[in-house]
Amino acid sequence: MSNIITNFNDKTVKYTQLLSDFKILLKKNSLKFTIQREVILETLYKSDKHLTPESLHHLIKENFPELKTGIATVYRTLALLEDSDMVTSLSFGAQGKKYELGAKEHHDHMICTTCGDITEFVDEEIENRQDSIAHELGFEISDHSMQIYGICKNCKN
Amino acid sequence: MSNIITNFNDKTVKYTQLLSDFKILLKKNSLKFTIQREVILETLYKSDKHLTPESLHHLIKENFPELKTGIATVYRTLALLEDSDMVTSLSFGAQGKKYELGAKEHHDHMICTTCGDITEFVDEEIENRQDSIAHELGFEISDHSMQIYGICKNCKN
DNA sequence: AGATATAATGCAAAAAATTATTATTTAAGA
DNA sequence: TCTTAAATAATAATTTTTTGCATTATATCT
Incomplete structure (x- = not known):
């Protein structure tokens, strides 16, 4: 029996899964899948760090300058993701609140x-x-x- | 052998200890022991709840109206107490940062x-x-x- | 106790973080 | 493609936190 080789490594598969979960979630609530939301999810996923809304926004502006994503959208999306348990927020000591993907x-x-x-x-x-x-x-x-x-x-x- | 009965119950003793630790800490750093600082420590101690700077300030205004403690002092004292590991800050989910006495x-x-x-x-x-x-x-x-x-x-x- | 030096306070202003508003754009379905 | 409902950016408004400064209070020294 031969092994099947896929195009996807582990991380890709996980992200695909994550994205698909997100889309289902949105559809269930008649919300729309937007580029901004995808970019936020992706950036959160790619970063192993724990991000503040501001650092996340900064990263996005850096990597997708053409999008001009507003900070308010980052806040809104983070709130949405937290509400639906896709991300968790943490606060370590003096530093502010940080977000990480809960789907890991x-x-x-x-x-x-x-x-x-x-x-x-x-x-x-x-x-x-x-x-x-x-x-x-x-x-x-x-x-x-x-x-x-x-x-x-x-x-x- | 008879038991010695003190004036202090367990909680009083603990607070006395706490207060004394605080005073020592202040002296070590050539900082001053003020009524505001005492009131903040005491209020934090008395409350079993986890308090935000604002709710702490509110409590103090209620219980010591003659003091007119400013919110800035609450912030400054909280920072001082956290720096010296006498209180810990926590952040649970959506709610903001809350403080509790770490000496418990x-x-x-x-x-x-x-x-x-x-x-x-x-x-x-x-x-x-x-x-x-x-x-x-x-x-x-x-x-x-x-x-x-x-x-x-x-x-x- | 009184005088002195220095830290802490309150208040107000400033800065930072978060949320709401609105006109415009975009996605999803017919 | 057209329709409609939601999302966005931009900006304003709020809220939270921090800072500056004149004044007050504390601790120390005499």
């Missing part, structure tokens, strides 16, 4: 307070434990986030 | 996305696991926070 695999964050670098990780045991706790308290989990702050390997030197 | 016992948060209510909890197992993970990644933990989102017992009905 779930993960927690380890944040270096020296260099600001963010490492993502997942731990099965913690995930399970969270479920039990919520269950005990009669709580129906929809999502969760966890951050560990400290000094990373690099900065210790 | 450490705890995680379970947030109801329907009514906005926040339940605090601690789980030994999760705490331990976090330490191990950080250790594995050569990360030196200074702090962490965790939030679980979902629908609380009350709101399910």
Whole structure:
């Protein structure tokens, strides 16, 4: 049996999936799929960083200057995406609110307070434990986030 | 052997300790201990809620109307307290940044996305696991926070 | 206690972030 | 292609946060 080789690598497939989910979501709510919305989703996806509305807007202006996307559209789209659980917002300490795609695999964050670098990780045991706790308290989990702050390997030197 | 009865209940003792820590901190940095700063710390302590700068300011105006504390002072003091790790700021979803006293016992948060209510909890197992993970990644933990989102017992009905 | 130096405050103004308005453009369906 | 309903950019309006400065209050020193 031979392997089938596709044109898509893992990341492409994921984005295609994401985009398709987004389109379905829009259609369900009789909203329209616009270039701006696509560009926002794409930029959010391409960036591994956690973005503020402003930095996201900046990135878009840089990469798609012909679009002249307004900051208000970024805010509106981010709100829409957050409402529909496609992105999550986080706030780490002093810095403002940042957004990241929630459609990526779930993960927690380890944040270096020296260099600001963010490492993502997942731990099965913690995930399970969270479920039990919520269950005990009669709580129906929809999502969760966890951050560990400290000094990373690099900065210790 | 008889028990010694003090004038202070647990909460009073804790606040006294907190206040004293604050005073030491100020002295160390040649900053001054003012009534406003005390009132802010106290209000933060008394409130079990997580407060925005604005709601904190509102509470203070209500409880100490003669002080006429300015919102700018609240912001400045909050920043000072956060810098010195006496309070932590959190941002849950759509709502803005909220502050809580970090000197309380450490705890995680379970947030109801329907009514906005926040339940605090601690789980030994999760705490331990976090330490191990950080250790594995050569990360030196200074702090962490965790939030679980979902629908609380009350709101399910 | 009183005098002095310096930090903190309130107020107001400025800056930054967010939201609303509106005329125009664009997408989706007939 | 035509229609209509939603989305956009641009801008204005709000709201939130920060800053500057004259005045007040605190801590220290005598």
